[in-house]
Amino acid sequence: MTDGGSDWSGKIGEVVLGATAADGGTRKVSYRVGGDDDLPFLGGCTSGHRPLVAYEICDDPGLWPQIVRDYCGDLVNDPASWSKAAEREYGADLIRLSLTSTRRRGFSDFAALGKTVHDVLHATGLPLIIEGSNDPQIDSEVFQQCGEAGQGERLLLGTAEAGRYRSVAAAALAYGHGVIAQSPIDINLAKQLNILLKEIGVPLDRVVIDPYTGALGYGFEYSYSVMERIRYSALKGDQDLQVPMISAASDSLNIKEVREAEPAIRDEMAVRWEFYAALPAIVAGAAIVVVRHPGTVKALRDAVEKMWPGEVTANAAQGA
Amino acid sequence: MPVVTFLPGYRKATVSEGGTILEAAQKAGLQMNVVCGGQGKCGKCIVQVKSGRFSFDSEKFGRVFSPEEIASGFCLACQATVGGDVHVIVPESSLIQEQKILIEGLGIETEFNPSIWKYYLELTPPTLEDPSPDLTRLLWAIQKKGGPVAEKIYAPLEVLQSAPRVLRDSGWRVTATVALVPGGYRLIDLEKGDTSKNLYGAAVDLGTTTIVVYLRSLVDGKVVGVASNYNRQISCGEDILSRVNYAKKHGLEPLQELAAESINQAITTAANNASIDRDDIYEVVVAGNTIMTHILMGIDPAYMIEEPYVPVVRRYLTTSGARVGLEVDRDAGVFIFPAVSDFIGGDIVADILSCGMAEQEEITLMVDIGTNFEVVLGNKEWMFSCAGAAGPALEGGEVLFGMRANPGAIERVSIDPATLTPSYETINHEKPRGITGSGLIDILAELLRACVIDRTGRINTSIENRRIRTGQYFPEYVVAWKGETAIGKDIVITENDIKNLIMSKASVLGACITLMNQAGITREQIDGIAFSGAFGNYINKENAIMIGLIPEVPIERIRNIGNGAVAGANIALINRKKRKVLDEIARNIAYVELNAESSFMDEYTRAAFLPHTDLGLFPKVEKFLDECRLRSREHP
Numbered sequence: 001m002t003d004g005g006s007d008w009s010g011k012i013g014e015v016v017l018g019a020t021a022a023d024g025g026t027r028k029v030s031y032r033v034g035g036d037d038d039l040p041f042l043g044g045c046t047s048g049h050r051p052l053v054a055y056e057i058c059d060d061p062g063l064w065p066q067i068v069r070d071y072c073g074d075l076v077n078d079p080a081s082w083s084k085a086a087e088r089e090y091g092a093d094l095i096r097l098s099l100t101s102t103r104r105r106g107f108s109d110f111a112a113l114g115k116t117v118h119d120v121l122h123a124t125g126l127p128l129i130i131e132g133s134n135d136p137q138i139d140s141e142v143f144q145q146c147g148e149a150g151q152g153e154r155l156l157l158g159t160a161e162a163g164r165y166r167s168v169a170a171a172a173l174a175y176g177h178g179v180i181a182q183s184p185i186d187i188n189l190a191k192q193l194n195i196l197l198k199e200i201g202v203p204l205d206r207v208v209i210d211p212y213t214g215a216l217g218y219g220f221e222y223s224y225s226v227m228e229r230i231r232y233s234a235l236k237g238d239q240d241l242q243v244p245m246i247s248a249a250s251d252s253l254n255i256k257e258v259r260e261a262e263p264a265i266r267d268e269m270a271v272r273w274e275f276y277a278a279l280p281a282i283v284a285g286a287a288i289v290v291v292r293h294p295g296t297v298k299a300l301r302d303a304v305e306k307m308w309p310g311e312v313t314a315n316a317a318q319g320a
Numbered sequence: 321m322p323v324v325t326f327l328p329g330y331r332k333a334t335v336s337e338g339g340t341i342l343e344a345a346q347k348a349g350l351q352m353n354v355v356c357g358g359q360g361k362c363g364k365c366i367v368q369v370k371s372g373r374f375s376f377d378s379e380k381f382g383r384v385f386s387p388e389e390i391a392s393g394f395c396l397a398c399q400a401t402v403g404g405d406v407h408v409i410v411p412e413s414s415l416i417q418e419q420k421i422l423i424e425g426l427g428i429e430t431e432f433n434p435s436i437w438k439y440y441l442e443l444t445p446p447t448l449e450d451p452s453p454d455l456t457r458l459l460w461a462i463q464k465k466g467g468p469v470a471e472k473i474y475a476p477l478e479v480l481q482s483a484p485r486v487l488r489d490s491g492w493r494v495t496a497t498v499a500l501v502p503g504g505y506r507l508i509d510l511e512k513g514d515t516s517k518n519l520y521g522a523a524v525d526l527g528t529t530t531i532v533v534y535l536r537s538l539v540d541g542k543v544v545g546v547a548s549n550y551n552r553q554i555s556c557g558e559d560i561l562s563r564v565n566y567a568k569k570h571g572l573e574p575l576q577e578l579a580a581e582s583i584n585q586a587i588t589t590a591a592n593n594a595s596i597d598r599d600d601i602y603e604v605v606v607a608g609n610t611i612m613t614h615i616l617m618g619i620d621p622a623y624m625i626e627e628p629y630v631p632v633v634r635r636y637l638t639t640s641g642a643r644v645g646l647e648v649d650r651d652a653g654v655f656i657f658p659a660v661s662d663f664i665g666g667d668i669v670a671d672i673l674s675c676g677m678a679e680q681e682e683i684t685l686m687v688d689i690g691t692n693f694e695v696v697l698g699n700k701e702w703m704f705s706c707a708g709a710a711g712p713a714l715e716g717g718e719v720l721f722g723m724r725a726n727p728g729a730i731e732r733v734s735i736d737p738a739t740l741t742p743s744y745e746t747i748n749h750e751k752p753r754g755i756t757g758s759g760l761i762d763i764l765a766e767l768l769r770a771c772v773i774d775r776t777g778r779i780n781t782s783i784e785n786r787r788i789r790t791g792q793y794f795p796e797y798v799v800a801w802k803g804e805t806a807i808g809k810d811i812v813i814t815e816n817d818i819k820n821l822i823m824s825k826a827s828v829l830g831a832c833i834t835l836m837n838q839a840g841i842t843r844e845q846i847d848g849i850a851f852s853g854a855f856g857n858y859i860n861k862e863n864a865i866m867i868g869l870i871p872e873v874p875i876e877r878i879r880n881i882g883n884g885a886v887a888g889a890n891i892a893l894i895n896r897k898k899r900k901v902l903d904e905i906a907r908n909i910a911y912v913e914l915n916a917e918s919s920f921m922d923e924y925t926r927a928a929f930l931p932h933t934d935l936g937l938f939p940k941v942e943k944f945l946d947e948c949r950l951r952s953r954e955h956p
Contacts, residue, residue, distance in 0.1 A: 162776050188925040188933050195935070196774055199949065 018127025028125030034244035055092035102133035147171030247281035248290035372406030526608030545590035580645035609665035670888025682847035723754030765863035868931025
């Protein structure tokens with residue numbers, strides 16, 4: 001292995017998340033993710049940016065893990081306050097807002113989505129990721145609402161998939177946001193989706209790959225190996241894969257080991273399960289990890305700070 | 321421009337006025353004898369002009385002709401110029417008499433080296449002074465006629481039993497048939513009188529669906545008849561698996577008999593058309609897939625359809641016509657092409673023989689596409705093969721309006737990128753009934769060019785055009801409106817059809833690339849791609865590359881070898897030397913089991929994109945598509 005310098009011909013591109021006042025937004029901070037020219041933690045301190053921990057909230061807690069609802073209490077009914085807590089209490093780097101309301105059958109209250117996004121952006125100064133609908137029938141309207149509500153804030157909109165990427169991409173292009181490109185744990189499908197996005201005009205410096213992450217013990221090792229392969233290919237020069245990755249082992253809190261844990265250790269179990277999927281994901285090359293239990297945020301940030309050889313705060317691209 | 325028609329074959333060629341008959345002959349593919357190179361000196365290229373205006377300086381070049389010959393149109397082809405349409409007789413003696421036989425549809429030649437001969441013999445009857453036995457007399461006469469040395473010819477009992485009668489009844493004028501069989505020469509027949517011209521052989525493609533038979537004279541190698549018919553085993557199951565299962569239940573015998581009957585039926589048709597007696601067919605060469613040839617030879621194929629897929633035999637096999645129920649001379653030799661594996665049969669070995677792969681330095685990629693596909697990559701030093709299921713989409717199956725290449729099938733399509741209006745051709749110019757494989761490939765390529773579909777084949781439904789709409793289940797593109805068709809329905813291609821086509825093409829391309837990786841070669845190192853089978857005859861090569869059915873190589877490196885199986889059988893029939901190399905070819909081909917090859921799934925996924933996930937593998941297509949995208953953005 002190389003010492004600090006690397007022999008790789010490729011480099012991960014950088015994606016900017018969030019826009020501060022200098023960029024015409026209202027975020028207190030913006031981040032650059034990506035930029036690595038080596039494998040994670042191998043000389044990465046000189047080139048890449050510190051991995052970020054996103055805390056995920058939702059707008060319809062009925063579709064959220066019970067353990068989070070129990071832990072967060074009333075907050076879950078108010079995305080704005082919840083996001084404020086994520087920033088000030090849990091210590092998240094950024095927020096991911098999952099619009100679970102759109103998953104309800106017959107959903108049609110599109111205006112409410114715009115308002116939620118607006119409220120959350122008002123409540124927190126952190127950059128925002130939005131996870132929208134996954135139904136082609138309503139995608140266009142949903143992403144249009146989110147995109148417009150977040151105009152100028154450089155959001156990260158998700159999720160584009162090979163079968164439905166046009167609506168997300170259109171909103172991202174129209175309102176200046178980034179796109180999460182999710183493929184089912186396959187390096188080739190990840191690459192294909194990036195090509196599709198590129199061809200309808202989304203530049204790759206606005207794309208973040210979500211290689212899809214299974215929960216630890218429920219397929220996580222496939223995700224790990226695909227993230228590794230994507231990183232290797234990117235470093236070897238495959239331009240279509242030279243984008244940062246986001247990893248969200250979203251099923252972690254729904255698995256039997258967490259659900260059926262003794263009440264006394266349930267939260268600890270939840271945090272550990274999330275933690276031990278997110279940390280290896282970072283080791284495999286994820287630039288952003290997403291968790292749902294507030295306790296996991298601090299644990300991860302502490303771990304990253306210990307592992308990360310450089311100045312941890314220097315990664316925020318203030319004024320970028 | 322004047323048209324020159326050559327008799328007796330009625331081959332035609334056009335030359336400019338004042339062009340020579342020799343030029344025309346060369347254009348028409350006639351190999352004229354031109355020893356002096358066309359200077360009018362050697363007098364070998366004699367032709368006779370039967371009608372039409374021509375000029376020939378008989379004073380200068382006419383010395384080889386008599387005044388009568390000059391008067392009746394004789395001249396030298398290299399010096400005679402045409403002044404209008406002419407009819408020209410080419411005497412046999414003016415053609416190059418190399419014993420080379422053109423294999424139809426192939427454009428390749430092979431030497432004429434039959435393995436069976438007939439000798440017409442006029443024997444001196446025995447006397448008290450010359451009391452040597454009948455057989456000795458017979459064999460000596462064969463040797464004297466230029467046949468094999470007498471001691472080396474084995475005479476089987478059946479022939480000996482009939483010999484004394486035949487010899488004496490015929491007044492000692494007989495025709496002896498000698499065959500070169502494994503083990504040496506064998507006297508296989510003795511007939512009264514001169515039947516030396518009645519010597520034929522059959523080249524057979526024993527397909528799962530179709531049987532094709534070529535009858536050839538083994539005196540001069542020429543084709544005398546061709547016939548084809550369905551494999552009658554279809555009554556025991558359409559596909560090969562169900563046939564083997566049928567055999568498991570009902571025994572092998574009915575299937576063996578049906579195979580023989582199917583061949584007999586085709587041979588009979590061809591023989592009747594050529595007015596040939598089937599008993600004058602002394603040799604049958606059969607190329608077929610491994611299961612078909614096992615069945616014909618009465619060998620149980622049951623173990624080939626279950627793991628670990630082992631055939632009983634893969635070397636070439638010989639037997640006699642009577643033993644497998646072929647209605648030809650009872651002692652006729654039957655030669656069965658060797659196989660490589662369970663899935664790469666004698667038909668593929670025949671393909672390889674006919675595309676020349678095993679005899680060239682150049683690297684050939686041979687692709688045989690049907691419901692199943694076979695791919696062979698290599699040259700004379702090494703060969704890799706694999707086989708897999710392509711699914712029926714490329715043959716029009718699993719596609720809403722897909723159909724086989726029957727009349728009314730849309731076989732060629734181009735689409736105006738601005739208006740998205742297609743223009744199409746159908747088989748026999750009938751009103752369209754459906755779309756055949758080549759038409760589907762065209763549509764895919766054209767929709768890609770017009771930016772109607774993305775690289776995963778999804779239709780961009782936001783394009784405003786009445787041909788793009790959402791059907792009952794999937795988005796679709798209308799190829800032909802109800803009123804244009806013969807079926808009273810709009811003919812469409814749906815997103816689901818496109819998905820199936822992409823999966824089919826991905827298995828073929830994925831297999832090609834897997835073999836290329838095994839061999840460690842790049843697409844630039846492929847000197848030629850050969851399409852075998854009917855499929856290759858109709859597809860637009862450029863579009864096949866555009867969608868990524870095969871690796872991108874320059875178009876001129878792609879060729880169709882047509883029915884390579886029957887072509888290979890023809891070569892082996894008339895050139896026994898080629899038979900010797902077949903076992904070696906079969907042994908030299910390494911078989912790659914795609915199911916066991918972990919990289920294949922990866923390659924398949926990479927290939928399930930138009931044309932491929934690694935765009936660098938298709939640089940020309942990429943450049944072209946970039947331009948298409950630019951155009952479509954300018955004129956949305």
